[in-house]
Amino acid sequence: MEKIIEANMTETGVQVIFLSGLQxxxxxxxxxxLLDMHIHPPDLLEYPRHYAxxxxxxxxxxLPVPPDE
Known part of the structure; x- marks a missing residue:
């Protein structure tokens, strides 16, 4: 499981970026x-680090969201 570090809207969906090692x-x-996976695209775009x-x-x-966020 790799934590998402960035998400960007494209014409046909969402491009997510994560680290595999340092790459x-x-x-x-x-x-x-995304909808089939029960992922709300605007939430993914606004809070990409809340997903893996x-x-x-x-x-x-x-991912579990810390209580202070």
Whole structure:
């Protein structure tokens, strides 16, 4: 599981960036795919660090949010 460090809107979905070791890696998810994973795209765009990617399943998951956020 790798923590998302950035998310950007594209014409067809959301591009997420995470670190694999020290190397940034980018994955694209369509809006439909995000909704199928129960991920609200505006939340992902506003709070990308509240999400992680399971790279073996190519699936985004929400992380527990600290109480002060």
């Amino acid at each position: 940034p890696v980018s994955e694209h998810f369509s809006i439909g795919t 990617i399971n790279t073996s399943e190519r699936k985004l998951v929400p």
